[in-house]
Amino acid sequence: PKLPKAVQERIHAAEEGGSASQSELAEPEQTVCPVMGNEIDHEVFTDYRGVRVYFCCPPCIAKFKSNPEQYIPKLPQVIQDRIASANREEAESD
Numbered sequence: 001p002k003l004p005k006a007v008q009e010r011i012h013a014a015e016e017g018g019s020a021s022q023s024e025l026a027e028p029e030q031t032v033c034p035v036m037g038n039e040i041d042h043e044v045f046t047d048y049r050g051v052r053v054y055f056c057c058p059p060c061i062a063k064f065k066s067n068p069e070q071y072i073p074k075l076p077q078v079i080q081d082r083i084a085s086a087n088r089e090e091a092e093s094d
Contacts, residue, residue: 034074035060049086051079 030053033040038056045054046061048068053075055061064071072080 030054030076030079032074033057033060034071035063037074049083049090051082051086053079 031040032038033056034053036056040054040056042054044056044058044061045052046065047053048064053064055064072083075083
């Protein structure tokens with residue numbers, strides 16, 4: 001019960017004979033809000049540069065959007081890398 005809901009669902013799927021894709025297994029789940037540092041709520045998120053970012057409460061979304069560069073370093077490295085990749089692709093298409 002102390003595991004994040006998404007992890008519990010993957011465990012349940014594995015027990016049922018299903019399997020998670022390699023990309024799901026390779027990507028660590030975000031568990032901490034980049035704004036407040038609290039545990040995330042899987043119902044509170046925004047998509048930034050095509051990457052889903054989770055928060056502990058709705059006011060944190062507005063804080064993040066007002067200055068994302070301040071909070072991106074607090075995200076897991078794999079999410080930071082995906083945002084950086086999206087930024088590079090956007091810059092190349094301009």
